[in-house]
Amino acid sequence: ETGVTQSPTHLIKTRGQQVTLRCSSQSGHNTVSWYQQALGQGPQFIFQYYREEENGRGNFPPRFSGLQFPNYSSELNVNALELDDSALYLCASSLALAKETQYFGPGTRLLVL
Amino acid sequence: AQSVSQHNHHVILSEAASLELGCNYSYGGTVNLFWYVQYPGQHLQLLLKYFSGDPLVKGIKGFEAEFIKSKFSFNLRKPSVQWSDTAEYFCAVNRLTGGGNKLTFGTGTQLKVEL
Numbered sequence: 001e002t003g004v005t006q007s008p009t010h011l012i013k014t015r016g017q018q019v020t021l022r023c024s025s026q027s028g029h030n031t032v033s034w035y036q037q038a039l040g041q042g043p044q045f046i047f048q049y050y051r052e053e054e055n056g057r058g059n060f061p062p063r064f065s066g067l068q069f070p071n072y073s074s075e076l077n078v079n080a081l082e083l084d085d086s087a088l089y090l091c092a093s094s095l096a097l098a099k100e101t102q103y104f105g106p107g108t109r110l111l112v113l
Numbered sequence: 114a115q116s117v118s119q120h121n122h123h124v125i126l127s128e129a130a131s132l133e134l135g136c137n138y139s140y141g142g143t144v145n146l147f148w149y150v151q152y153p154g155q156h157l158q159l160l161l162k163y164f165s166g167d168p169l170v171k172g173i174k175g176f177e178a179e180f181i182k183s184k185f186s187f188n189l190r191k192p193s194v195q196w197s198d199t200a201e202y203f204c205a206v207n208r209l210t211g212g213g214n215k216l217t218f219g220t221g222t223q224l225k226v227e228l
Binding site for chain 2: 035043056090094096104
């Protein structure tokens with residue numbers, strides 16, 4: 001069973017640029033959630049995708065957007081990067097909505113200069 | 114808004130000491146509760162979870178947690194810690210009513226176990 005994978009592992013961008021992060025869900029999982037973990041904080045929910053549709057969004061601005069593909073892999077896009085976007089971005093997959101455990105990938109460390 | 118509080122931000126214990134990490138949440142409806150652990154250099158891993166039934170749940174590596182509904186608490190315990198338990202521990206809550214499958218995390222507790 002393949003776990004959740006994310007790419008790239010590290011990324012450095014400058015303010016105002018755009019970034020795309022990628023996630024492959026665990027085999028058989030159709031739900032992907034994205035979280036932002038700032039230094040010294042717990043992960044914060046960005047949004048969730050279920051069968052290619054957004055299903056719930058946290059308190060993040062519209063410049064954070066995402067996609068889920070037919071194979072259930074997912075992308076997180078962030079436009080107009082700000083310094084405060086520097087964080088670890090985590091992807092988690094689960095089998096379905098609600099009452100299911102989310103399994104996390106290793107994350108992408110984004111640094112915005 | 115739903116929140117999760119972990120009262121201990123940093124804990125230092127000697128090997129063989131007992132551990133209890135506090136977790137309280139603010140939402141009054143039906144919830145699923147989780148403890149995740151993040152070992153140094155590794156990704157978040159599930160330690161244990163509570164969905165329903167026996168409020169005392171057992172997880173991996175000798176950890177257990179007790180759900181006390183009246184106190185909105187889900188404290189993590191281990192009778193005797195090991196040096197390898199050094200990690201960051203996160204409590205997380207999934208609100209089942211209208212919340213989808215979104216996890217709300219606490220700020221984490223950094224545990225250091227000394228030899």
